[in-house]
Amino acid sequence: MHQHGSHAAARDHCLGPNRAVDRPTGAARYGRMFRDLDPLASDPQVLMRAGSDGGICDAAATLDELNADGDDATEAAGWPFFGQLVAHDITADRSPISGGVATEALRNARAPMLNLEILYSDGPIGSAFLFDVNDPARFLLGPDGGDVPRNHQGVALIGDPRNDVHLFALSLHVALLRAHNAIVDLLRDKGVREGEVFDTARNTLTAHYQWIVVHDFLPRLVGAPLVAQVLAEGGRWFKPRHGQAFIPLEFADAAYRYGHGQIRHTYRLVEGGPAVPLFPDLVGFGPLPADRRLDLTQIFDVPGHPPAQRAKRLDGRLAASLIGLPEQVTGAVDTAAYRSLAVRDLLRGETTGLPSGEEIAALLGEPPLSDEELAHDWPTGTPLWFYILKEAEHRGGGDRLGPVGGRIVAEVLIGLLRADRASYLSRDPRWQPHLPAAGPSYQLSDLLMLGA
Numbered sequence: 033m034h035q036h037g038s039h040a041a042a043r044d045h046c047l048g049p050n051r052a053v054d055r056p057t058g059a060a061r062y063g064r065m066f067r068d069l070d071p072l073a074s075d076p077q078v079l080m081r082a083g084s085d086g087g088i089c090d091a092a093a094t095l096d097e098l099n100a101d102g103d104d105a106t107e108a109a110g111w112p113f114f115g116q117l118v119a120h121d122i123t124a125d126r127s128p129i130s131g132g133v134a135t136e137a138l139r140n141a142r143a144p145m146l147n148l149e150i151l152y153s154d155g156p157i158g159s160a161f162l163f164d165v166n167d168p169a170r171f172l173l174g175p176d177g178g179d180v181p182r183n184h185q186g187v188a189l190i191g192d193p194r195n196d197v198h199l200f201a202l203s204l205h206v207a208l209l210r211a212h213n214a215i216v217d218l219l220r221d222k223g224v225r226e227g228e229v230f231d232t233a234r235n236t237l238t239a240h241y242q243w244i245v246v247h248d249f250l251p252r253l254v255g256a257p258l259v260a261q262v263l264a265e266g267g268r269w270f271k272p273r274h275g276q277a278f279i280p281l282e283f284a285d286a287a288y289r290y291g292h293g294q295i296r297h298t299y300r301l302v303e304g305g306p307a308v309p310l311f312p313d314l315v316g317f318g319p320l321p322a323d324r325r326l327d328l329t330q331i332f333d334v335p336g337h338p339p340a341q342r343a344k345r346l347d348g349r350l351a352a353s354l355i356g357l358p359e360q361v362t363g364a365v366d367t368a369a370y371r372s373l374a375v376r377d378l379l380r381g382e383t384t385g386l387p388s389g390e391e392i393a394a395l396l397g398e399p400p401l402s403d404e405e406l407a408h409d410w411p412t413g414t415p416l417w418f419y420i421l422k423e424a425e426h427r428g429g430g431d432r433l434g435p436v437g438g439r440i441v442a443e444v445l446i447g448l449l450r451a452d453r454a455s456y457l458s459r460d461p462r463w464q465p466h467l468p469a470a471g472p473s474y475q476l477s478d479l480l481m482l483g484a
Contacts, residue, residue, distance in 0.1 A: 037265040039083075062125075062384075065269045065280040065440065066344070066392055068288050071385030072413045079382060079415065080367075083374030085356065088408050089418070091297070091349035104342040106431040109299065110236045110331030112291035112343055113200040114476060115253070117208075118245060119291075120194050120450060121150045122199075123284050133419070144277040145452045146245060146445070148194040148238050151208055156230065161189050169216050169230040171209040179320040180206060186318045199301070199314040199359060203326040206456050210483025212237050229432070237479075239456040240465050242449055244476045246457065250445060253290075254438035255428075259446075263461075267443035268452075274458070275452035280444055282392070285380045286416035287440035290433060292373050294343040296352045302327045302339075309353035328484070332477045335470040345430035348421040350374050350409075377417045389419020389436060398435045401426060 083089045091103070124141035143149060155160035156168040161181075164170045172181050172189070180202070181189045189197040195205040215233040224232055250259045270280060297315070298307035301324070308314065329337040344351065354373040360372055369375045390413055392399045405426045406414055414422075420437035427434030433441060449457040456463045465474035467482060 052155075053365075057274035060144050061278045062138045062140060062143065062281050062284065063278040065282045065443075066387060066395060069391050072382070072388040072415065074377060074378075074382045074392075074412060076382060076416060077280075078411075079378040080375050082418070083355075083372050083376075083378045084369045085372065087374070087377075089348060089350055089372075090352070090355050091344075091347075092352040092355065099299065101431065103345045103347065103430075104238060105294065105345045106429075107343050108332050108339075109294075109296055109341040109343045109371075110200070110204075110328070111282075113204055113331070114249060114293035115288070115291045117150065117195065117204055117446070118146065118200055118249070119284075119288055119391035120192050121146055121148060123279055124192075124194075125284065138281075140279055144279050144448055146242050146449060146454070146455065148241060150195060151205070151237075151417070152234060153191040162191060169233065170186060170213045173206070173213075176320060176322060177210070178325050179204065180209070180446070182319055188317075188372065189258070192452070196316040198316045199320065199324070199326055199332055200299075200310075200331065202316050202320060203328065204480065207328065207480040207483065208241075210238070211479050212483075214483040218467075221438075229275060236467070239463065240467055240474070240479055242456050243463070243465055243474070244479065245254060245445055246449070248475050250442055252432065253482070254433050254442045258438050258442050262442045262446050265445045269439070270443040270447045272447060272451040274451055274453050277448050280440070281384045282416065283385060283440050283444040285384050286386055287379075287420050287433070287437045288423065288444075289377050289380075289417055290346065290420060290441075292350055292354060292377060292422070293346045295350065295351050295354055296344045297353075300330055300341060301325070309351065311353040311356075311361065312358040316359055317360055328480055332480065334477045345431075346421055346428065347430055348418060348425060354416075354420045378415050381415050381417050386416045389416050391413045391425065392416065392438050393423075396436060396439060 048054055073303065081087055085092075097225070120142075122144050125138060151171075153162060156163045162171060164172045173179070174181055183189065188202075190196055190205065196200045212233055215236050216229055219229050219232055219236075220226075227432070246259065246263070272278060295310055298309050300307050328334070328416070329340060331340050333340050350373060355371075357371045357373060363372060388410075393400045400424055401414070401419065403409070406419075406422055420433065423434030423436055424430065424432065428438070446457070449455040452458060467478065469475070469478045470481075471478075
């Protein structure tokens with residue numbers, strides 16, 4: 033084993049037990065949780081009107097009735113962005129928005145495991161550009177440590193380019209890179225053998241991240257009782273065996289797109305700073321200058337700091353910056369409506385043949401939303417994505433998912449961990465975090481601030 037600088041090159045033998053040996057040799061697959069339910073037949077033109085500028089999914093029409101914080105939820109504003117990173121970690125569907133691809137032909141370019149592939153990619157050997165050539169156990173950062181490294185054209189050298197889409201995703205990505213590097217330092221201080229430092233740091237960060245998904249993220253999103261039930265009893269509708277995980281379309285194309293409804297109208301990056309919309313003001317895909325950095329305490333509650341900004345309440349409406357996405361995000365489109373994320377979400381469910389929200393609620397034994405709660409007449413049934421947002425508004429107080437959305441999300445995320453032999457939940461469900469914590473229980477903020 034040759035040397036790079038003062039540290040030995042990190043071993044790669046698939047980079048530990050949760051690396052490439054467990055990844056699919058081809059694209060991973062999608063599937064269905066509710067195979068016996070018929071797809072909802074919707075008119076695409078109706079969906080496009082609903083999701084376009086001025087439609088029922090456009091929150092701009094109600095802004096005049098609200099003050100700046102009029103639709104704030106209980107949880108901090110950073111949680112939907114963490115949820116976005118989790119989505120990037122387990123899914124990457126590159127099929128076209130407007131259809132033309134058979135559902136059975138859809139392929140997931142990500143391994144369906146919460147293994148932080150978005151950070152590590154193929155490790156110091158297969159993805160050497162992500163790591164410090166003089167110390168390959170550590171991630172390479174930008175010159176001042178506040179950005180990812182970039183090529184001479186400003187393109188991010190990053191495990192998943194989607195994490196450079198806006199300032200918040202990038203900031204969380206950088207915080208996790210810094211957390212890994214801090215763990216490397218802690219391990220070296222404890223005298224861990226150099227040849228084991230990278231693998232141990234990676235497995236430590238991944239286990240803490242997985243634990244946070246189960247014990248910090250999910251209870252806020254679906255409620256602690258449902259999490260406890262799924263952990264104790266297993267999934268009723270999603271329970272893949274070891275090594276046979278897949279991503280249900282009901283999750284990927286409806287329930288887990290809940291976070292679009294939690295994006296605030298505007299954000300402050302620093303205390304007292306101006307409030308600006310996510311798009312176009314905070315769009316990514318370029319260097320992150322020092323005067324545009326995010327103070328993470330503005331979007332996450334951190335002990336010793338004032339409360340963070342809150343996420344937007346879930347109510348079926350999206351902020352104006354998501355109804356008119358910039359071309360840097362959508363690429364060139366031949367239909368103006370495709371610039372709306374609501375249109376994209378609604379059409380995605382139609383393209384992949386998802387059942388209506390009412391059909392799934394009936395299967396689960398849950399009373400369906402009333403016409404008054406839906407506040408819109410869907411002639412043939414309510415698209416699942418919209419149903420889940422309105423269910424969250426009326427059955428979750430706008431703060432968390434209701435029984436249909438919550439069941440799908442909880443069963444899938446916990447089921448993916450149980451199907452992964454290398455996850456902490458498969459290896460030792462009683463495992464507890466051991467990295468430093470600011471409070472009595474370990475939280476995401478502890479991990480994000482570890483390398484600060």
